[in-house]
Amino acid sequence: MDPILSLRDVSRQFVTRGRLVPATAALSLDVEAGEFLTVVGPSGCGKSTLLNLVSGLLAPSGGTVLYKGAPVRGVNTEIGYVTQADNLYPWRTLRENVEFPLEVRGVARAERRQRAAAFIERVGLGGFEDHYPYELSGGMRQRANIIRTLVYDPEVILMDEPFGPLDAQTRLILQDQLLDLWDAARKTIIFITHDLGEAVALADRVVVMTARPGRVKRICPVPLKRPRDLFHLHDDEQFRITYDTLWDDLEAEVRKAAETWRRK
Amino acid sequence: MAAKVSVPELTPRREWPRLLGWRVAFGVGVLLLWELAAGRWVDPFWFSSPTRIIVHLVQWTREGTLFGHLIVTLRETFFGFILGSVTGILVGLVLSRLEFVAKVLDPFIVAANGIPRVALAPLFIIWFGIGELSKIVLASTLTFFITFYATFSGLRAVEPAYQEIARVMGASERQIFFKVNLPAASPWIVSALKVAVPFSLIGAIIGEFMAASRGLGFIIQLNTNQFDTTGAVSGILVLMVCVMLFNGVLNRLERYVLRWRPRERAGEAREFQ
Numbered sequence: 001m002d003p004i005l006s007l008r009d010v011s012r013q014f015v016t017r018g019r020l021v022p023a024t025a026a027l028s029l030d031v032e033a034g035e036f037l038t039v040v041g042p043s044g045c046g047k048s049t050l051l052n053l054v055s056g057l058l059a060p061s062g063g064t065v066l067y068k069g070a071p072v073r074g075v076n077t078e079i080g081y082v083t084q085a086d087n088l089y090p091w092r093t094l095r096e097n098v099e100f101p102l103e104v105r106g107v108a109r110a111e112r113r114q115r116a117a118a119f120i121e122r123v124g125l126g127g128f129e130d131h132y133p134y135e136l137s138g139g140m141r142q143r144a145n146i147i148r149t150l151v152y153d154p155e156v157i158l159m160d161e162p163f164g165p166l167d168a169q170t171r172l173i174l175q176d177q178l179l180d181l182w183d184a185a186r187k188t189i190i191f192i193t194h195d196l197g198e199a200v201a202l203a204d205r206v207v208v209m210t211a212r213p214g215r216v217k218r219i220c221p222v223p224l225k226r227p228r229d230l231f232h233l234h235d236d237e238q239f240r241i242t243y244d245t246l247w248d249d250l251e252a253e254v255r256k257a258a259e260t261w262r263r264k
Numbered sequence: 265m266a267a268k269v270s271v272p273e274l275t276p277r278r279e280w281p282r283l284l285g286w287r288v289a290f291g292v293g294v295l296l297l298w299e300l301a302a303g304r305w306v307d308p309f310w311f312s313s314p315t316r317i318i319v320h321l322v323q324w325t326r327e328g329t330l331f332g333h334l335i336v337t338l339r340e341t342f343f344g345f346i347l348g349s350v351t352g353i354l355v356g357l358v359l360s361r362l363e364f365v366a367k368v369l370d371p372f373i374v375a376a377n378g379i380p381r382v383a384l385a386p387l388f389i390i391w392f393g394i395g396e397l398s399k400i401v402l403a404s405t406l407t408f409f410i411t412f413y414a415t416f417s418g419l420r421a422v423e424p425a426y427q428e429i430a431r432v433m434g435a436s437e438r439q440i441f442f443k444v445n446l447p448a449a450s451p452w453i454v455s456a457l458k459v460a461v462p463f464s465l466i467g468a469i470i471g472e473f474m475a476a477s478r479g480l481g482f483i484i485q486l487n488t489n490q491f492d493t494t495g496a497v498s499g500i501l502v503l504m505v506c507v508m509l510f511n512g513v514l515n516r517l518e519r520y521v522l523r524w525r526p527r528e529r530a531g532e533a534r535e536f537q
Contacts (some may be wrong), residue, residue: 057428077434087429091447091524101433104443132524152433 002069003030004188005054005156010063011213012049023049025213027063031156031190036182038191038199040250041209042257047192048084050214051158054190055081067156080154084161086145088133094144095120095129101152119147123177139170143177150181156188163198175202176230183227196250200224200243201233208249211257218249312494320498329483334502337480340396340468341461344403349411349460351404353453356415366416377409381467385474394475403467407460411453418452419445454521458514462507469503 010027013020023046031037041047052058053065056076065072067079088097098116107115120126123143133141142162149157163171179202182189193199199206200222208218224238233239295314302313324330359366385402392398422445430440472481480499487495 055432057432075431077432079432081429081432083425083429085425087423087425089426089444089447091450093524100430100443104430104433104435104439134524134526149433 004033004068005029005031005190006066007050007053008064008066010053010060010065012046012053012058012061022213024053025215027215029207029216029219031188033155033188034186035204036189036191036202037205037207038193038203039207039209040193040196040199040246041214042211042250042254043194044257045209045212045253046214047209048160050209051081051160051190051192054156055079055158057081078155080149080152080157082146082149082157082159082162084164086133086138086141088141088144088148090133093130093132094125094136094140097133097144098148098151100148105152115151116147119151120144122181123147139166139174142166143174146174146178146181150185150187153185154187156190159189159191161193162191164194171198172230178202179226179228179230196243196246197234200239200246201228201230206242206246208246208253211253211260217253218246220246309491310493312497316494317498317501320494321502324498330502333478333480333483334506336396336478337465337468337472337503338506340399340403340471340479341465343396343400344467345407345461345464347400348404348407348464349457352408352411352456352460353415355408356412356419360416360419373409373412379405381405381470385470388471389475394477399468399471399476399479402471403464406463406467410460410463411456414452414456415449418449421452422448451522451525454518458511458518461510461514465503465507465510 007027007029011022011025013022015021027046027050039047039050049058053060054072054076056065056072056074056079067076088094089100092100095113095116098120099112102112102115117129120129123146125140125143125147128136128140133144136144142165146159146162163174166174175198191199191202203222206220206222207216208220209215210217220242222242224233224236224242298311299314302308302311302316308316321330359369381402384405385398388398388402392401426444426448427440430444435443468479469481469484472479473485476482480503484496484499487493487499
């Protein structure tokens with residue numbers, strides 16, 4: 001089967017204070033439809049740039065991004081993007097936030113209500129529909145942020161460290177919920193994280209990126225069967241082996257990144 | 265989680281009776297001190313006194329003078345506010361989309377806003393007559409700039425992530441404008457509208473001072489010219505009460521429009537503006 005997304009030698013530079021800084025260089029990657037792909041790499045390796053390129057919010061400086069075989073031009077609205085900060089609209093209630101993408105896509109009011117309500121119930125936010133974001137905890141906001149993307153059923157979902165700012169237990173619960181949701185819909189997910197444990201626990205394949213300028217260092221399939229019991233995964237032999245193998249790769253890149261910081 | 269939800273709602277409500285009590289106490293205290301001072305330490309001919317003012321206000325009300333003049337000033341204030349803020353918001357909306365035009369016009373807008381309105385008042389009276397229209401236009405020159413700057417800056421300050429995420433979710437530029445930019449800028453616009461109301465009143469009064477045959481400003485001016493301090497201060501007190509009432513109404517409106525903001529933050533703006 002053809003990959004749903006492919007990046008061919010994609011590079012992207014930024015100009016900061018008159019200096020050209022390459023965020024990614026010669027990055028190539030194929031993403032299969034329906035797979036759960038996680039991406040790890042040292043800080044500043046261009047992980048977020050990768051997602052911005054895939055979503056079409058950024059145009060590549062070189063190379064091509066292909067979506068279903070065609071080059072991406074402009075924002076790709078068949079893709080959903082869950083950002084690191086929740087970016088819920090503070091002036092909309094939880095329900096109104098979740099309905100937003102349906103509203104702008106012209107879905108009728110009754111259907112909007114129904115689809116939003118189903119997701120809200122599913123992630124345990126029932127009873128909070130009419131609360132504004134400031135009245136919700138961080139974990140609740142992040143769940144709302146995720147279902148706001150799932151509700152319009154995009155083919156590909158990009159997630160940029162969505163659980164980063166949450167405490168360990170809330171993360172575990174949300175990871176579990178995310179796997180449930182993914183299992184039900186089997187959409188393609190590209191999930192960025194700095195937490196290798198999270199990357200291995202969730203993924204079909206883990207991508208390790210190099211220090212800046214970011215490119216793919218290694219892609220490693222995760223041989224764990226699904227459904228996975230995230231609450232006991234740390235005892236699993238396979239989990240530990242995969243984790244350790246990847247850590248060797250990642251550690252080298254993290255040290256390299258730290259080295260460049262010292263030089264500056 | 266439950267605590268986080270309930271705390272912001274409870275605090276201001278419990279505080280409210282105590283706050284009201286102290287406010288009334290402060291107002292009454294000032295009036296008592298004034299009453300005490302009048303005739304003892306200061307001459308009531310120059311400074312009047314609360315009892316004289318009350319008697320005066322009752323008399324004005326009986327004669328119907330107060331209401332007649334008050335309604336003129338309120339009408340000027342109201343239409344000046346509407347005219348200035350509607351055009352201010354519209355021009356702000358348009359210029360926020362036309363970056364280059366906004367840059368070209370910038371120094372001229374700054375200069376126009378810098379004109380002292382007292383200098384404009386006589387001109388407006390020449391152009392628009394001594395009736396209510398000249399006061400309405402004068403008031404609108406104040407409210408226009410307040411709402412224009414707020415709308416313009418508010419739209420410029422919209423979090424880019426809000427717009428990008430809307431774009432990814434499939435919103436058109438038009439939808440982004442109405443569903444993201446406008447609500448994001450609404451706190452700026454609402455607080456500008458709040459500030460604009462007393463300024464509109466100031467504009468109307470300045471106009472009435474210059475040349476008028478009716479209105480509270482006219483009455484204050486007339487009484488001052490006749491050394492009737494009680495009459496002048498009575499007029500000023502009525503104006504103060506009007507501003508307080510307007511502000512009360514505007515606070516309600518603000519709390520409704522900005523109900524999505526945490527209470528503490530809305531409260532800050534409420535108490536110190």
